[in-house]
Amino acid sequence: MQYWLFKTEPDEFSIDDLKRKNKEIWDGIRNYQARNFLRDQVALGDLVFIYHSSCKEPGIVGVAKVIKTAFPDPSQFDSQSKYYDAKSTTDNPRWTSVTLEFVDKLRIIALSKLKADKQLESMYLVQKGSRLSIQPVTESEWEYILNTYG
Secondary structure, three states: OOEEEEEEOOOOOOHHHHHHHOEEEEOOOOOHHHHHHHHHOOOOOOEEEEEEOOOOOOEEEEEEEEEEEEEEOHHHHOOOOOOOOOOOOOOOOOOEEEEEEEEEEEEEEEHHHHHHOHHHOOOHHHOOOOOOOEEEEOHHHHHHHHHHHO
16 A cells, blocks of 8 residues: 545645545646656555645645546546646546545644654655645655644
8 A cells, every 4th residue: 555645725625525525536637747646656545645735724634545546537628627638638648537535534734743843854745846736655654644643
């Protein structure tokens, strides 16, 4: 099993939305490195921290589980979607989605706390310039965060 952190803007899709729906396609990823993680490494049963970004208090807010692995992101073919990609075809899709299932909502674990924690100084999320929307999390980081803050 691997561990991940998926970023979302809470005014677009929040942990509460995932909890209400129970499962959801994680679509709209338009960065090639993040897409490659989804396509090549995210596996069935992997656990995911849901992270609220671009908000008043960014941080980890919940846990989800991957219940369906890489498939073509349907939003890339929908001309009404803001994630539409005219260069993508059903024969040669450019973008990938996975489906997540809600596991748990956490008390927010603020980015400021994570950055201040010396135990997490090598975590990808706290590195300068770390803006990737799909990020790997080591098993030790995962366990430490849940045991310390969860």
